Amino acid sequence: MTRVFSGIQPSGEMHLGNYLGAVRQWVIDQHEYDSIFCAVDLHAITTQQDPDDLRSKTLDTVAGLIAAGLDPEQCILLVQSHVHEHTDLAWLLECTVSFGELSRMTQFKDKSARQSGDFVSAGLFTYPALMAADILLYDTDRVPVGEDQRQHLELARDVATRFNSRYGDTFVVPEAAIPKTAARVMDLQAPHNKMSKSVDSVAGTVLVFEEPSAIAKKFKRAVTDSDTEVRFDPDEKPGVSNLLSILAACVGREPADVADEYTRYGDLKVATAEAVLAVLEPIQTRRTELLADPAELARLIEIGASKAEELAVKVMDRARNAMGFLPRG
Numbered sequence: 661m662t663r664v665f666s667g668i669q670p671s672g673e674m675h676l677g678n679y680l681g682a683v684r685q686w687v688i689d690q691h692e693y694d695s696i697f698c699a700v701d702l703h704a705i706t707t708q709q710d711p712d713d714l715r716s717k718t719l720d721t722v723a724g725l726i727a728a729g730l731d732p733e734q735c736i737l738l739v740q741s742h743v744h745e746h747t748d749l750a751w752l753l754e755c756t757v758s759f760g761e762l763s764r765m766t767q768f769k770d771k772s773a774r775q776s777g778d779f780v781s782a783g784l785f786t787y788p789a790l791m792a793a794d795i796l797l798y799d800t801d802r803v804p805v806g807e808d809q810r811q812h813l814e815l816a817r818d819v820a821t822r823f824n825s826r827y828g829d830t831f832v833v834p835e836a837a838i839p840k841t842a843a844r845v846m847d848l849q850a851p852h853n854k855m856s857k858s859v860d861s862v863a864g865t866v867l868v869f870e871e872p873s874a875i876a877k878k879f880k881r882a883v884t885d886s887d888t889e890v891r892f893d894p895d896e897k898p899g900v901s902n903l904l905s906i907l908a909a910c911v912g913r914e915p916a917d918v919a920d921e922y923t924r925y926g927d928l929k930v931a932t933a934e935a936v937l938a939v940l941e942p943i944q945t946r947r948t949e950l951l952a953d954p955a956e957l958a959r960l961i962e963i964g965a966s967k968a969e970e971l972a973v974k975v976m977d978r979a980r981n982a983m984g985f986l987p988r989g
């Protein structure tokens with residue numbers, strides 16, 4: 661059966677881009693494929709995290725994923741740091757990827773430029789090797805991600821192919837699965853930038869678990885342009901096109917078709933906010949219930965770690981043997 665793997669960083673609160681670009685597809689995939697989803701806390705520490713904050717955000721992220729529809733009976737849902745094979749394999753892959761390849765990653769260039777002060781962690785630079793390890797560790801065929809992860813996915817494929825040709829067939833070479841609509845949800849205040857946890861743009865970022873009235877207000881204030889025509893044209897009209905993409909993704913239609921129904925920006929903003937809230941409100945209710953029972957959440961997290969570990973150990977052994985490490989007596 662096709663194996664699916666994907667992850668989300670608990671470096672901040674889940675936003676609409678995470679949900680429409682990735683998590684929503686995961687909820688569908690768990691019913692069709694053998695699926696593994698992960699709160700990638702080891703990725704989160706590539707930028708500095710407060711320890712208490714990281715703990716609570718990791719728990720929040722898992723609760724958020726279950727509230728969004730992931731069923732721990734139907735998929736494996738784990739916290740990355742609970743399965744140490746992720747970091748074990750990452751080192752082997754760091755030695756299989758080149759400095760030049762990592763230097764070309766646009767996310768590293770963007771994120772390192774945004775770091776305050778001079779400190780840029782080495783982990784931020786080598787992060788794509790850890791991401792490749794996450795994926796390759798589970799013999800993954802399909803990786804549902806937003807458009808921003810395409811380059812990292814290509815790198816994971818290159819690393820797998822290189823490893824297989826140097827050391828013999830070891831890893832499955834994965835494919836990206838990127839949604840047709842809302843693959844790159846943009847910041848409502850800066851529609852040339854993607855909506856992101858790590859960018860400080862409160863008014864431009866719609867959080868999945870934010871108060872409905874605050875969400876409606878953010879859409880009302882979304883940046884459009886000085887023109888008045890509602891048309892899907894991401895290059896010329898990024899703000900309006902972003903609203904159309906979000907609306908289309910929420911109602912299951914194409915952005916260009918949805919555009920035909922609006923002549924005024926104000927109406928488009930109201931309709932988009934309503935469509936988003938219709939999708940988010942049931943998720944918000946479920947999450948409140950889940951967070952009220954931390955013991956149950958801890959139990960589900962432990963089950964996910966055990967199931968994932970069982971799979972990871974086998975692939976890790978295969979990779980170690982292929983590379984020539986001496987087995988323990």
Ligand code: AQP
Nearest residue numbers: 668669677678681682805806843844845855856857858
């Ligand atoms: N704006 C987005 N539109 C569509 N998909 C998105 N994803 C992220 N942003 C968008 C997808 O969500 C999944 C989890 O990604 P992440 O945890 O890396 O999310 P982030 O919000 O992008 O977090 P950061 O810290 O701000 O990360 P950077 O700036 O490093 O990307 C992924 O499948 C991602 O594609």
